[in-house]
Amino acid sequence: MSAHQAISLRVAQTLGQRRLLGIGAVLVTIFLALPLLHLLPAEHSLHISAYTLTLVGKILCYAMVALALDLVWGYAGLLSLGHGLFFALGGYAMGMYLMREAAGDGLPAFMHFLAWEELPWYWTGTEHFLWAMALVLLAPGLLALVFGYFAFRSRIKGVYFSIMTQALTFAGMLLFFRNETGFGGNNGFTDFKTLLGFSISAPGTRATLFTLTVLALLGCLYLSWRLTRSKYGRILTAVRDAESRVMFCGYDPQRFKLFIWVVSALICGVAGALYVPQVGIINPSEMSPTNSIEAAVWVALGGRGSLIGPLLGAGLVNGAKSWFTVAFPDYWLFFLGLLFIVVTLFLPRGIFGLLRKERS
Amino acid sequence: MNQPNSQPHLGEVSGVRPALRDRHSLNTPHGTVLTLEDINVSFDGFKALNALTLYIGVGELRCIIGPNGAGKTTLMDVITGKTRPDSGTAFFGETLDLTQMNEVAIAKAGIGRKFQKPTVFEALSVFDNLELALKTDKSVWASLRSRLTGEQRSRIEEVLTTIKLENQRQRPAGLLSHGQKQFLEIGMLLVQEPQLLLLDEPVAGMTDAETEFTAELFKSLAGKHSLMVVEHDMSFVGAIADHVTVLHQGSVLAEGSLDEVQANDRVIEVYLGR
16 A cells, blocks of 8 residues: 555545544534423423433433443453343432432332331442442442453353353342342332432423433543553453463453453443433333343444444434334334344444445 | 584573573573473373473573374463463472463463464554563553553564564554464564563464574574474474474473484384384
């Protein structure tokens, strides 16, 4: 390749990056404007309904999960089919606080039904917002740390790893379904009233939560971008492609995998915590294996190993889902399956790969 | 093969020993970098290594030859911690018991390995491959905040020139030719600065010119590093080795200069005289 070609290629790349940044800036502006539009009086023509705002907020939370999954799957080659568990744990931690807030000095309603006299020990301190927020990180983080430590130490890889994560989220779901576990069983947590004293359904609260979600997503995206562009990120791809070579270079692959695995679980926890007050419910179905598999579909469809692709994937699939389930409720799952097959067959690098190819 | 080596090899290399001991912390008072004694490894009853005893001196360039299944790769696996021997002792220097260490600890202690099939990080550029192999703090935290110093950068540039890949530095390693990948992997070993280099068939798939160049490179490394080379290419072995070990059915059949082992009746019987 001549120097001239190299330069023009670089110019093209820069232009592409600029365009990408431009599109990103427009999207971010729109997302930041949505909550303001929600604050407009209901009869105003630009008013955004609570339904729309909640829907978009929900999808942004899913996008964070997709990003977290891309970190471990796209960069470290660890296909997790259990990320829904970390998401749900973050959600439950937030839910505990909301339930305590709604119950005031008494016990949460579902405990009355079970005729419990006092709170189980693990509910201690959940009336304090800060402790609940610590739990949002601690619960998924510690579980990921312990699970990852043993899985990576035993050198469990590939499909075996995926199956174990799937089993883990399934076990979590069965555990949370039980009333005795103390998390509301089958029904989970709902009927939230206030968050830090603000009514959970007030437009101001909704707008704030939505804005926080946008900021959290941007923060996680920046963190992921920095991580994957660092030497750490390059070692991670090296672990993905030739693990034993990495060991003979003197790096301990277990620690490199464990670190990104825990970071990924923490991002899911934060996403879950933002999801619950916006959607107003958390129950064990969030831990269902199909939810985690769906997250893998978002990532594959968007293009793994690109950070941006999975965000697109989460947005497109969930956008299509909310339209399809209203327009053709019976065909949604067929459509999702078809989408996945088409992408795997024709777009091995996902939608983002397609965009990139067109640009060059 | 035209320079029979009559000197005892340990005596020959003892001159470089003090300098090496200053530079590294490896404890080698008797001039032996690697000590393997009575090593046994069996896989489902098959004896891959059978009471194998082998010493490698500091700064030595040793070639290991032997027919397929003689245990050459298993030997490398034992030294690098990939396979645990059933019995026997394996020491790196005088104090490091290799049978008690894992792959990572052994690599950090200063044993580098080149695989039979060239193994580079295909998704990364040539430069990044060398950056990852570079001798430095290899913890997660260090890699998160790592920036190359000018000195490290020029070390990488120097090795890029040595392995003749200076014009390919930004190319993904996966796009290199087979021979170039071999050189890149050798380059990765160089920047890793191990005291002992294990090289499994380093010239497989190389052109004659590349093979010749590799021979020069290895000869220039001996003295500063200890090298253990497993190779089938006898002309290459003849070009580099001062000391050859012949493996057969998991144990040492003969040891000496290439001429000596080629003249050995048992060697002729099992390997060379076919």
